[in-house]
Amino acid sequence: MFVCVCQAVTDSEIHQAARNGAKTLKDLRRELNVGIECGRCVNCARKCLKVVHEDAHDLQQ
Numbered sequence: 001m002f003v004c005v006c007q008a009v010t011d012s013e014i015h016q017a018a019r020n021g022a023k024t025l026k027d028l029r030r031e032l033n034v035g036i037e038c039g040r041c042v043n044c045a046r047k048c049l050k051v052v053h054e055d056a057h058d059l060q061q
């Protein structure tokens with residue numbers, strides 16, 4: 001599913017970036033250009049990051 005329509009970035013790409021070390025929206029902007037145009041994707045992109053980081057945290061416990 002596209003999260004950022006303006007830059008054609010999918011949730012899978014965001015999840016992969018998060019697994020590769022992206023921790024913040026700023027990291028996603030730098031790596032994938034998420035949110036650099038209209039900004040409508042910002043909340044959804046943050047949720048995608050959060051899901052990956054919460055899953056990683058759960059696996060460590």
Ligand code: FES
Nearest residue numbers: 004006037038041
């Ligand atoms: S949908 Fe991401 S910048 Fe427009």
